[in-house]
Amino acid sequence: MTRFVERHPAWALIVIIAIAVALWLIFAVWPQGLEDAVGRKRVFLNALFNGITLGGLYFLVASGFTLIFGLMRNVNLAHGSLYLFGGYVGYAISAATGSWVLSFIVAFILTALVGVLLQVLVFRRMEGQDLRQTMVTIGLSIVFADLMLWACGGDFYQIQTPNWLIGPVELPLVTAVKSSGEPVYLRYPLVRLVIFAASVVIGVAMWLALNRTRIGMIIRAGVDDRDILAATGVRIQLVFVVVFALGAGLAGVAGVVGGTFQSLSPGEDIRFLLASLVVVIVGGMGSIPGAALGALIIGLAEQLGSVYIPTYAIVVTFLIMVLVLAIRPQGLLARR
Amino acid sequence: MAGKLVENLAKDPPKDPAMDSVAQRLSVVGAGAALELRGVTRLFGALAALTDITITVRPGERRAVLGSNGAGKTTLFNCITGDFPPSSGTIRFFGEDVTHFPPYERIRRGLRRTYQISALFPGLTVQDNVYLACRGVSRGRFSFLRPGQNDALMHAAENLVQAVHLSGVKDQRVAELAHGQQRQLEIALALAGAPRFVLFDEPAAGLSPTERAELIEILTSLPAHIGYIIIEHDMDVALRVVESVTMMHNGRIFKEGRPQEIESDPEVQELYLGGGHE
Amino acid sequence: MSLAHDTRVTVRPTAAVQRSRLRGWPEIDNPAAWAVAAILLIMPLIANGFFLIEIFATTLILGLMALSLMFLAGYGGMVSLMQLTIAGFSAYMVAVFGASGNANISLGWPWWLAVPMALALATIFGTLGGALAVRTEGIYTIMITLAIGAAFYYFTNQNWAIFNGHTGINTVATPHFWGVNWRADIPFYYIVLAVAALCYFAVDYISRAPFGLALQGVRDNPRRMAALGFNVNAHRVAAYAFASFVAALAGVLQVWNYRQISPGSVSVGACIDILIIAVVGGITRPIGPFIGALIFVLLRTFALDFLVKLGLDGNRFRLLIGLGFLAIVFWSSDGVIGLWQSWRRRQRSGAASSSGRHGREAGRESGQGSTQGSRHG
Structure with missing residues (x-):
């Protein structure tokens, strides 16, 4: 951090000013002039929170994608299919048992299992052939998409939010002050906050697992230099299978999350694949902190964009990607 | 074979007008050195692959760079060609500062x-490999027109192929060539156009004794104005084709001198001839 | 990480063939190619309007888009998933600058102004996309170009001012001049055939010109290319520019063919279809994309009947495509041409083994096989 400030004082200053402005926008009561110019503070805060929580969801999807890519150089373009598969499984379980938590567990296990099967049966046979693996994942994504369309039809599904999470919660953030002088606080859906908290927990857990455990060290070493893995005598295939299972399982969990606060339908697989692609391109391939930063940026850009410049929201996301590629092609937090 | 090569190189005037102008400018300026490195350092992360390298090579000079594995020899080449830019220091080529030029x-x-x-x-044939080398240092790199019957570069490429004894396999894909043939092709690519200075990175690696003899012949019979630096583990090859030697160790210059001095230097013998090299 | 490294074909070129290829057209001494050319030329006599347009013209148009991908992937080692997007952009531009049923959007220019404009803009669009993609290497190209394609799809859906949202632009005008309606089945077929043939031969020709050779050099070893004096990235971007132009031509034909353009035509699935077509056909030779397109179009048109006949659900066309694609990727390094060639070679070497020749010489005699083999880089 201090090294960053030393090396890029101008950038550091810009970042600090941006953070200060953002904090002011969040905590201060907006003056009338500002509300006239850009709209109500409640709208802004809602978009902001939606962006952050959407970022949490994107992180869940993209972290698995980036982990698999980082270790195995496998661009898994069937990752979106795993997301959708997890969502459908979660829906089925939650509809059958009524248990939201159980749907997460089963979705994680089943998608992880699919991941294991893919790694063992398919990708192990074509190790080192990046392009062929990618082609296979494209073929798989088409097959999966059609199988799921066959099984689930083209309908929209939404996973039932459990009772204890339904309804908004009042946050200690003032959106406006009534004429009586009484402050109005922001009310925000509890489920989204809980899910965001959960994705932060998962992210921190992953970071700790990667930085503090033996297998995490091995995986990180493998991301940096795959030849090291072979040299350490680790059972490399086992590591690959574990990582693939984890990455796929996270996509499945994300599917349940997405199915809860958005909806599931054919085409969502592509949408979340695209989101993962952009997130890891922006954040840096193979980097978990990069995926977190990228997910936050893209989630915010999408939500704020859709509120303030509705017809060009997708362009904002895209421009961010272009900008990153132009300035730092390896991604914001990638090492190389 | 080597005589033929020299003939071809001598016959081939520089094709690129831009290069002519450079040559003209240099003859006016009067370049003192073909290659001049000042304080070149290259870091990989925290690891210094090269530390404060300062070398001056006269035009036409032939020099060997010796050193054990990991001494930084190939990194030195990569810095000179621009494959990796140096972390600090300057590189001048015939007087011109090329430190920040792309390769x-x-x-x-x-x-x-x-x-x-x-x-x-x-994936390409031998002939196409050499043709690309000739094309790379001339104009028309983006030409959409196929070379015609009397294409000068095509002829230059054919002559070069002949010079390195590959005429018999010139229409074979390079993937099918034997190792020795690939090494010869490697040299042909470096001699295309009008080279003024060549960096040979272990050209004798994996060659048979006969092929080594041919290599030595090629190197010694290059036109006098072409200087080179050669990295070579085989002292017999290295010391027969150069007039000066730079010893590297751990990314630094350890010793410079004439081949005989270096060969008889006790420190060098201790470090290199005795230890790292068997 | 070029495609050719992964899909290296084992066909050996031979000296004789290679030499003749340097200057002449390889197809001139190939009877099969002449036969195909003749059949394509007299097709309107054989096929009715449905086959002419729905099968053959559509095949050639999709083949053109896949050809632009083949040029990038086969010669340049850059697998771009945005070729359909470029074609779609060009199609949109024809609709926007030309005349259409959406008078509030279309500017109503005559086709001879609208088309060059569309080609120019689409080429610029593709070149800029390429310039972005070449900033990273190898496998990242797929991700970046896919992201560009997807962004364009979502943008056309959201934007009403130019792209008319999800309804797209309908009843696009097609050219009428010299008293001919060029969108009538037979004239349109010949336009498409002419453009496809032109692009096919252009790609084939360029593959042996300095630019094409240098591109193959960039594919095989970019670092060495730089050490030979080539500006590698400039070459890559130039390749994108050329491929974009081919894709843009296909886009113009596409919008004339369907007379409408909507986000559905530039969806991510459609982008991936182009890759499937090129890979199934064979990505190392310009003929591959057209073969792949024919297979794709036939499947798409007749899969319903075929599947129902097998007692399956007729809606499972995509499943069939996906499985077929997987099978090709698993078993052939070079699409169906690769499969056919290795089968041919096995036949030949089986027949020739008694006289002591090996596969390489056998390949030389099977005119077609070795001609195409030698084009592989």
Whole structure:
């Protein structure tokens, strides 16, 4: 951090000013002039929170994608299919048992299992052939998409939010002050906050697992230099299978999350694949902190964009990607 | 064979007008050195692969760079050609500061190199490989027109193929060539156009004794104005084709001198001839 | 990480063939190619309007888009998933600058102004996309170009001012001049055939010109290319520019063919279809994309009947495509041409083994096989 400030004082200053402005926008009561110019503070805060929580969801999807890519150089373009598969499984379980938590567990296990099967049966046979693996994942994504369309039809599904999470919660953030002088606080859906908290927990857990455990060290070493893995005598295939299972399982969990606060339908697989692609391109391939930063940026850009410049929201996301590629092609937090 | 090569190189005037102008300018300026490195350092993360390298090579001078594995020899080449830019220091090529030039700009000014592990185009034929080398240092790199019957570069490429004894396999894909043939092709690529200075990275690696003899013949019979630096583990080869030697150790210059001095230097013998090299 | 490294074909070129290829057209001494050319030329006599347009013209148009991908992937080692997007952009531009049923959007220019404009803009669009993609290497190209394609799809859906949202632009005008309606089945077929043939031969020709050779050099070993004096990235971007132009031509034909353009035509699935077509056909030779397109179009048109006949659900066309694609990727390094060639070679070497020749010489005699083999880089 201090090294960053030393090396890029101008950038550091810009970042600090941006953070200060953002904090002011969040905590201060907006003056009338500002509300006239850009709209109500409640709208802004809602978009902001939606962006952050959407970022949490994107992180869940993209972290698995980036982990698999980082270790195995496998661009898994069937990752979106795993997301959708997890969502459908979660829906089925939650509809059958009524248990939201159980749907997460089963979705994680089943998608992880699919991941294991893919790694063992398919990708192990074509190790080192990046392009062929990618082609296979494209073929798989088409097959999966059609199988799921066959099984689930083209309908929209939404996973039932459990009772204890339904309804908004009042946050200690003032959106406006009534004429009586009484402050109005922001009310925000509890489920989204809980899910965001959960994705932060998962992210921190992953970071700790990667930085503090033996297998995490091995995986990180493998991301940096795959030849090291072979040299350490680790059972490399086992590591690959574990990582693939984890990455796929996270996509499945994300599917349940997405199915809860958005909806599931054919085409969502592509949408979340695209989101993962952009997130890891922006954040840096193979980097978990990069995926977190990228997910936050893209989630915010999408939500704020859709509120303030509705017809060009997708362009904002895209421009961010272009900008990153132009300035730092390896991604914001990638090492190389 | 070597005589033929020399003939071809001598016959081939520089094709690129841009290069002519460089040559003219240099003859006016009066370049003192073909290659001049000042304080070149290259870091990989925290690891220093090269530390404060200062070398001056006269035009036409032939020099060997010796040193054990990991001494930084190939990194030195990569810095000179621009494959990795140096972390600090300056590189001048015939008087011109090329430190921040991309590799292709340096090549177009007459610098050439070969690679330790053959870096060829396996999907293309021998003839096409050499043709590309000739094309790379002339105009028309983006030409959409196929070369015609009397294409000068095509002829230049054919002559070069002949000079390195590959005429018999010139229409074979490079992937099918034997190792020795690939090494010869590697050299042909570096001699295309009008080279002024060549970096040879272990050209003798994996060659048979006969092929080594041929290599020595090629090197010793290059036109006098072409200087080179050669990295070579085989002292017999290295010391027969150069007039000066630079010893490297741990990314630093350890000793410089004439071949005989270096060979008889006790420190060098201790470090290199005795220890690292068997 | 070029495609050719992964999909290296084992066909050996031979000296004789290679030499003749340097200057002449390889097809001139190939009877099969002449036969195909003749059949394509007299097709309107054989096929009715449905086959002419729905099968053959559509095949050639999709083949053109896949050809632009083949040029990038086969010669340049850059697998771009945005070729359909470029074609779609060009199609949109024809609709926007030309005349259409959406008078509030279309500017109503005559086709001879609208088309060059569309080609120019689409080429610029593709070149800029390429310039972005070449900033990273190898496998990242797929991700970046896919992201560009997807962004364009979502943008056309959201934007009403130019792209008319999800309804797209309908009843696009087609050219009428010299008293001919060029969108009538037979004239349109010949336009498409002419453009496809032109692009096919252009790609084939360029593959042996300095630019094409240098591109193959960039594919095989970019670092060495730089050490030979080539500006590698400039070459890559130039390749994108050329491929974009081919894709843009296909886009113009596409919008004339369907007379409408909507986000559905530039969806991510459609982008991936182009890759499937090129890979199934064979990505190392310009003929591959057209073969792949024919297979794709036939499947798409007749899969319903075929599947129902097998007692399956007729809606499972995509499943069939996906499985077929997987099978090709698993078993052939070079699409169906690769499969056919290795089968031919096995036949030949089986027949020739008694006289002691090996596969390489056998390949030389099977005119077609070795001609195409030698084009592989």
